[in-house]
Amino acid sequence: xxxxxxxxxxxxxxxxxxxxxxxxxxxxxxxxxxxxxxxxxxxxxxxxxxxxxxxxxxxxxxxxxxxxxxxxxxxxxxxxxxxxxxxxxxxxxxxxxxxxxxxxxxxxxxxxxxxxxxxxxxxxxxxxxxxxxxxxxxxxxxxxxxxxxxxxxxxxxxxxxxxxxxxxxxxxxxxxxxxxxxxxxxxxxxxxxxxxxxxxxxxxxxxxxxxxxxxxxxxxxxxxxxxxxxxxxxxxxxxxxxxxxxxxxxxxxxxxxxxxxxxxxxxxxxxxxxxxxxxxxxxxxxxxxxxxxxxxxxxxxxxxxxxxxxxxxxxxxx
Numbered sequence: 001x002x003x004x005x006x007x008x009x010x011x012x013x014x015x016x017x018x019x020x021x022x023x024x025x026x027x028x029x030x031x032x033x034x035x036x037x038x039x040x041x042x043x044x045x046x047x048x049x050x051x052x053x054x055x056x057x058x059x060x061x062x063x064x065x066x067x068x069x070x071x072x073x074x075x076x077x078x079x080x081x082x083x084x085x086x087x088x089x090x091x092x093x094x095x096x097x098x099x100x101x102x103x104x105x106x107x108x109x110x111x112x113x114x115x116x117x118x119x120x121x122x123x124x125x126x127x128x129x130x131x132x133x134x135x136x137x138x139x140x141x142x143x144x145x146x147x148x149x150x151x152x153x154x155x156x157x158x159x160x161x162x163x164x165x166x167x168x169x170x171x172x173x174x175x176x177x178x179x180x181x182x183x184x185x186x187x188x189x190x191x192x193x194x195x196x197x198x199x200x201x202x203x204x205x206x207x208x209x210x211x212x213x214x215x216x217x218x219x220x221x222x223x224x225x226x227x228x229x230x231x232x233x234x235x236x237x238x239x240x241x242x243x244x245x246x247x248x249x250x251x252x253x254x255x256x257x258x259x260x261x262x263x264x265x266x267x268x269x270x271x272x273x274x275x276x277x278x279x280x281x282x283x284x285x286x287x288x289x290x291x292x293x294x295x296x297x298x299x300x301x302x303x304x305x306x307x308x309x310x311x312x313x314x315x316x317x318x
Contacts, residue, residue: 036118103187
């Protein structure tokens, strides 16, 4: 299989492992559910099977988002990954509502008496909890490593399955101890937890879809880097925007009026290179240079005395 870059390779390997893990878990939970006559475990097995569909969405999103820029998409395809994450958030929401509705029906007595399941279902729930929690951390670490929103959404999908298995365990254990009402109560709690996870995934993806600016810490770090470049007299403006899992930066700065075009260009090029070298998530940085005497610097970001460039050389910027 050919990969566009290392990030895509990591995402695909993690996704393939997730599909294999979910298929094995789903098969095991369904067998245990039918043998132990546990409706909760059968539902949990179906939940695990649905994770395979979610993983396929992630794989498609990552694959298309890593495509190189072309004439019709000169800024790349990173936002496709956000679309994949939003679809996963929708899937999480649907699963949460189904679990919550099932719990509500049991509490109100609309779904009949809860049968007492066999011990095999209890052990299947324990194995599922441990396996899905391990898959959550495995996928989460990979998502953080490559800064993938879709893969992070898939990690939370694993966590939702682990929580579902916790609910199944509590329900099965409660039924075997004579307290079947614990099953639907646990379902409602799980419903709320999965809905919150879906909200977090959806919010993060929407922020990246609508060009939200970077966090304050990143913006300050960018400003501090720019003002250290020799020749920069004022930082007039600095704007950032999230584009998928990458960052675009637009900068206006002021330099002395008597500089040649070549000298002003060299300062702008130094700023551009320093930002892209020190901030790996920055996909592109645009730098515009203004003459110091123009009004553009009146509303600019003034350099504090301790940050005014003195004898700093470009090689010191890293």
